[in-house]
Amino acid sequence: MDLNDTQELAEYRATVRAWLEEHAAEAPDARGDDDAAVAARRAWQRRLAEGGLAAVTWPAEYGGAGLGPLQQVVVNQEIGRAGVPGIFDIIGVGMLGPTLIAHGSEDQKQRLLGPMLTADEVWCQLFSEPAAGSDLAGIQTRAKQQPDGSWRISGQKVWTTNAQHAAFGLMLARTNPDVPKHKGLTMFVVPMDAEGIGVRPLRQISGEAHFNEVFLDDVLLEPGSEVGAVDNGWAVGLTTLMFERVTIGLGGEGFGWRADRFASALLADDACTRDLETRHRFGEIATEFLALRFTGYRMLTSLQRGQIPGAEGALAKVTTIRAAIAAGDLICDVLGPDGLSDERFGELVSDMPGLKSAGGTEEILRNMVGERVLGLPPEPRLDKGIPFSELRAKEQAAV
Amino acid sequence: MNFALSDEQEFLKEAARGALSRVATVEAAREALDGGALPDLWPTAVEAGWPGLLVSDAHGGAELGALEAMLVFEELGRVLASVPLLGHLPATALLDGDDRVAPLAAGDTRAAFVPAKPPTDLDPAWTTEPPLGLTRAPAPAFADGTVTGRVAWVPDAPGADAFVVVLDDGRAAYVESAAVEPATVYDVTRSLGHVTFDAAPATLLDTTPADAAAAWYLAQTLIGAEAVGAIDVALATSVAYAKERHTFGRAIGSYQAVKHELVEILRGLDNARSLMYYAGWAAADRPDEFPLAASAFRLAAGKAFDHAARAQISVHGGIGATWEHDAPLYFRRAQLHRRLLGGTAGAADRVAGELITAARAA
Numbered sequence: 056m057d058l059n060d061t062q063e064l065a066e067y068r069a070t071v072r073a074w075l076e077e078h079a080a081e082a083p084d085a086r087g088d089d090d091a092a093v094a095a096r097r098a099w100q101r102r103l104a105e106g107g108l109a110a111v112t113w114p115a116e117y118g119g120a121g122l123g124p125l126q127q128v129v130v131n132q133e134i135g136r137a138g139v140p141g142i143f144d145i146i147g148v149g150m151l152g153p154t155l156i157a158h159g160s161e162d163q164k165q166r167l168l169g170p171m172l173t174a175d176e177v178w179c180q181l182f183s184e185p186a187a188g189s190d191l192a193g194i195q196t197r198a199k200q201q202p203d204g205s206w207r208i209s210g211q212k213v214w215t216t217n218a219q220h221a222a223f224g225l226m227l228a229r230t231n232p233d234v235p236k237h238k239g240l241t242m243f244v245v246p247m248d249a250e251g252i253g254v255r256p257l258r259q260i261s262g263e264a265h266f267n268e269v270f271l272d273d274v275l276l277e278p279g280s281e282v283g284a285v286d287n288g289w290a291v292g293l294t295t296l297m298f299e300r301v302t303i304g305l306g307g308e309g310f311g312w313r314a315d316r317f318a319s320a321l322l323a324d325d326a327c328t329r330d331l332e333t334r335h336r337f338g339e340i341a342t343e344f345l346a347l348r349f350t351g352y353r354m355l356t357s358l359q360r361g362q363i364p365g366a367e368g369a370l371a372k373v374t375t376i377r378a379a380i381a382a383g384d385l386i387c388d389v390l391g392p393d394g395l396s397d398e399r400f401g402e403l404v405s406d407m408p409g410l411k412s413a414g415g416t417e418e419i420l421r422n423m424v425g426e427r428v429l430g431l432p433p434e435p436r437l438d439k440g441i442p443f444s445e446l447r448a449k450e451q452a453a454v
Numbered sequence: 455m456n457f458a459l460s461d462e463q464e465f466l467k468e469a470a471r472g473a474l475s476r477v478a479t480v481e482a483a484r485e486a487l488d489g490g491a492l493p494d495l496w497p498t499a500v501e502a503g504w505p506g507l508l509v510s511d512a513h514g515g516a517e518l519g520a521l522e523a524m525l526v527f528e529e530l531g532r533v534l535a536s537v538p539l540l541g542h543l544p545a546t547a548l549l550d551g552d553d554r555v556a557p558l559a560a561g562d563t564r565a566a567f568v569p570a571k572p573p574t575d576l577d578p579a580w581t582t583e584p585p586l587g588l589t590r591a592p593a594p595a596f597a598d599g600t601v602t603g604r605v606a607w608v609p610d611a612p613g614a615d616a617f618v619v620v621l622d623d624g625r626a627a628y629v630e631s632a633a634v635e636p637a638t639v640y641d642v643t644r645s646l647g648h649v650t651f652d653a654a655p656a657t658l659l660d661t662t663p664a665d666a667a668a669a670w671y672l673a674q675t676l677i678g679a680e681a682v683g684a685i686d687v688a689l690a691t692s693v694a695y696a697k698e699r700h701t702f703g704r705a706i707g708s709y710q711a712v713k714h715e716l717v718e719i720l721r722g723l724d725n726a727r728s729l730m731y732y733a734g735w736a737a738a739d740r741p742d743e744f745p746l747a748a749s750a751f752r753l754a755a756g757k758a759f760d761h762a763a764r765a766q767i768s769v770h771g772g773i774g775a776t777w778e779h780d781a782p783l784y785f786r787r788a789q790l791h792r793r794l795l796g797g798t799a800g801a802a803d804r805v806a807g808e809l810i811t812a813a814r815a816a
Binding site: 058373 | 459689704707710713717718721732735738747799801802806807809
């Protein structure tokens with residue numbers, strides 16, 4: 056067991072650190088989401104891309120550094136150490152870009168990946184819908200092919216981060232309702248300035264809007280907008296979700312949810328550091344964050360050995376959210392009512408109840424782990440083998 | 455970077471599992487509740503080289519690390535094996551380098567570590583478990599070549615040939631004879647004693663308070679590793695039952711309420727295992743982080759074990775709470791586990807104290 060850098064990795068770290076030290080003065084503030092702040096973050100992503108730090112694991116032919124997950128972690132750590140923001144378009148570069156690399160046509164890769172990397176074109180992910188989140192294959196957005204090969208899209212998407220800034224979205228839509236629900240889906244590239252697209256911010260408990268609703272009203276897509284084969288969208292989507300797990304798994308501490316940071320917050324009142332109940336609660340929370348850090352190293356070891364991240368990663372997400380909820384709660388108990396308005400900890404309290412459902416609800420993640428890791432039998436399902444078009448009637452009949 | 459077990463470490467685990475599989479330890483544990491004798495596993499331990507696992511090569515040991523010791527304890531914990539190594543290994547770690555360690559490393563004689571909890575940011579004293587209640591007693595004192603003091607709940611004290619005693623100033627002493635009152639224990643596979651030193655002749659060891667603290671944390675990791683093995687068994691047993699037991703026409707493991715409870719055992723196990731590796735890595739590579747790592751591991755493992763032992767009973771229904779099933783044996787062990795060696799609550803306080811101290815210094 057060895058967490059030290061090999062000589063090669065130490066040299067890479069030194070290069071990354073030197074680049075960041077040289078350019079740190081150009082870095083913008085990580086906070087704020089007004090137009091000026093977003094423009095500054097996009098410009099900073101361009102600088103990171105020029106330094107080879109934006110798409111560490113993308114192949115070199117598409118502008119990446121062509122390196123592995125270890126180097127990605129080094130970059131994450133060094134960006135954290137330098138106290139500068141990372142890339143702006145984590146969803147694009149971390150999840151959607153790798154999906155295009157795996158399933159897109161050569162034309163799509165040549166046209167789309169370069170501007171994604173430099174944040175000249177920001178991306179958003181159009182998967183979830185008001186009636187399909189954890190059961191993603193139940194989406195209703197329809198894509199109908201026209202005689203000339205173009206597509207007409209109608210439907211509604213939700214929880215869309217960065218939709219208001221995005222040039223493109225990667226969208227899952229139903230192309231064949233007359234087959235079981237996982238089989239009639241196709242992935243598309245959607246230009247967000249197309250006629251018929253509406254974006255509306257969705258405000259959350261904190262008052263901020265980290266997400267949007269996206270309305271698609273008879274939007275026309277040109278022929279060849281599909282990513283991968285028609286009706287093979289589920290497999291393409293699973294690739295995105297796999298990269299989502301890797302991005303979260305390797306970047307969790309990047310949110311600043313760390314045992315040491317919460318310990319510093321406790322120092323606000325010295326009496327708290329001597330209060331046995333506070334210490335007990337904090338000891339338990341800190342232990343979960345420490346477990347996450349070292350679970351991350353175990354996952355990284357697997358990745359490095361070429362193993363595909365499994366469903367166990369879902370448990371890390373469950374632990375992260377539970378520990379962050381408990382930490383926000385504890386720190387606000389210590390700070391008192393003012394804590395709830397604190398920019399760092401109050402937002403934690405407000406945001407966590409919603410994040411519990413992001414990337415699959417805690418309940419659906421536990422189902423997934425129970426079935427795929429422990430091999431437990433699935434819940435009986437009403438939708439197996441049923442054409443999507445007949446499903447609603449069957450669901451209603453079962454009530 | 456590599457955060458997985460090496461081939462040698464995997465082999466050590468397999469060998470331990472193989473050696474222990476020759477004895478029906480779980481059945482023996484059940485019979486011992488009715489007064490049956492536990493099998494003597496010391497010869498098995500000696501044959502495998504476990505008594506000298508942590509002792510340097512020059513003094514007749516295998517010179518392996520804390521992680522290897524934890525891997526052996528994980529296997530012991532799986533099958534509730536009663537082997538007096540929880541007392542022995544920390545004693546040998548403190549005594550390594552001393553000529554008297556050789557017979558202990560060979561397993562010809564057996565030592566008990568008489569632990570004292572190192573000072574915290576709130577309490578400057580070295581303290582020991584009280585026989586009753588929460589008020590911790592001061593550790594034994596050394597004067598004029600003798601040790602005097604009483605320490606309750608000392609692992610593996612009954613039958614020990616020698617005692618390595620942590621003193622009230624963080625030094626350590628070697629004592630050959632003490633009055634040991636065997637403690638009646640809820641988990642009969644766990645040998646415990648209340649030890650009294652009444653001006654017992656003693657020699658001081660050439661150790662620092664940091665060494666004595668490291669022995670305390672080593673004991674935390676060993677008892678934690680036992681829990682990891684036990685959780686693994688509780689999970690596998692419960693999952694197997696949830697697949698075969700049917701109610702209302704379906705396997706109970708298909709119900710979310712049952713499934714989610716089983717996944718919660720896995721989550722606790724996975725977190726504890728990650729922290730076990732952290733503790734093993736820190737013991738070897740980051741000694742200054744060992745108090746934090748060992749305490750976090752002890753806490754995670756103890757909490758997860760308590761939950762797993764209860765969940766195993768729930769999943770099995772009423773039968774899980776009877777002597778017909780193994781679940782009560784694991785439950786008894788979990789209940790004693792969380793109250794020994796400072797307890798899981800003490801470990802939580804230590805995690806907080808270490809991090810608060812670090813935050814103050816930052």
